[in-house]
Amino acid sequence: MRLSSQGIRKAAILITALDRHAADRLLEGMRPEEAQRVRDAVFELGEVDPAERRRVIDEFLRCRPTLPSWPPSPPPPA
Secondary structure (H helix, E strand, O other), X not given: OOXXXXXXXXXXXXXHHOOHHHHHXXXXXXXXXXXXXXXXXXXXXXXXOHHHHHHXXXXXXXXXXXXXXXXXXXXXXX
């Protein structure tokens, strides 16, 4: 699935709200060209309205149950 311009913006806003490790993990889960578009968008974001940031985070949290466990659980012991 290809992210729209709005999807790229939302992903960039979300990335800026995460710590570096979580942001890197999220980007690693994307196709390389999409991850690069999100990275580029992060640098172009400028000031983000706090209400918009909250909406993006809330949307991500609402969608989270359909995603694999975040962060992923460690593998079981061998």
